[in-house]
Amino acid sequence: MESHKVWYNYFYSMTTLTHIAVGAVIAKAALSKHNIHADPLITYAVAILFSNLPDMDIPLYGLRRAVRLNWNHRIHSFLHFPLFWVAGMILFQFLAPATIRQTVHPYETIALVSLGVHFLMDTFGLHRGICWFGPFLKKQLSFTRLVSEPGLFRSSIALYSRSVIFKAEMILCVACIFFLLMRS
Ligand SMILES: [Zn+2]
Numbered sequence: 001m002e003s004h005k006v007w008y009n010y011f012y013s014m015t016t017l018t019h020i021a022v023g024a025v026i027a028k029a030a031l032s033k034h035n036i037h038a039d040p041l042i043t044y045a046v047a048i049l050f051s052n053l054p055d056m057d058i059p060l061y062g063l064r065r066a067v068r069l070n071w072n073h074r075i076h077s078f079l080h081f082p083l084f085w086v087a088g089m090i091l092f093q094f095l096a097p098a099t100i101r102q103t104v105h106p107y108e109t110i111a112l113v114s115l116g117v118h119f120l121m122d123t124f125g126l127h128r129g130i131c132w133f134g135p136f137l138k139k140q141l142s143f144t145r146l147v148s149e150p151g152l153f154r155s156s157i158a159l160y161s162r163s164v165i166f167k168a169e170m171i172l173c174v175a176c177i178f179f180l181l182m183r184s
């Protein structure tokens with residue numbers, strides 16, 4: 001079992017912490033619109049949850065199993081294909097009972113934006129991109145140049161800390177904290 005490989009998954013692109021911070025910003029921005037009829041606590045919960053939902057396949061599948069079977073969630077998991085969520089949203093609109101649709105209606109746009117922003121952030125990849133057209137096309141797309149994974153965990157951390165992704169992540173996190181601390 002190559003344990004360092006487990007952690008490579010984490011440095012493919014921006015990390016969970018940044019997805020959480022951006023989710024909270026999406027919630028605050030949505031709530032600052034005075035015509036929104038949504039519960040603030042649920043809005044934050046939905047935005048943060050959907051900002052991280054595509055990555056939930058990793059704990060569900062099991063990190064150790066993923067490494068053993070060389071499973072990469074960006075290529076092999078439906079949860080990390082944007083088209084899966086588009087199809088899910090369309091099916092939900094047609095098949096869900098009206099009462100459920102009415103209940104979730106104030107949070108639909110927030111969930112969609114959170115998902116979209118997750119995939120946009122992941123498109124700034126270090127080692128992996130996003131299969132925007134998966135499962136039909138498995139080509140990984142990235143705004144940034146992808147580099148191959150080094151053999152050691154320490155090298156992986158060093159590479160990540162020198163990368164433009166890490167710098168962008170730091171700037172984004174600081175900007176999110178400022179925005180969240182600002183009075184609305
Ligand atoms: Zn992701």
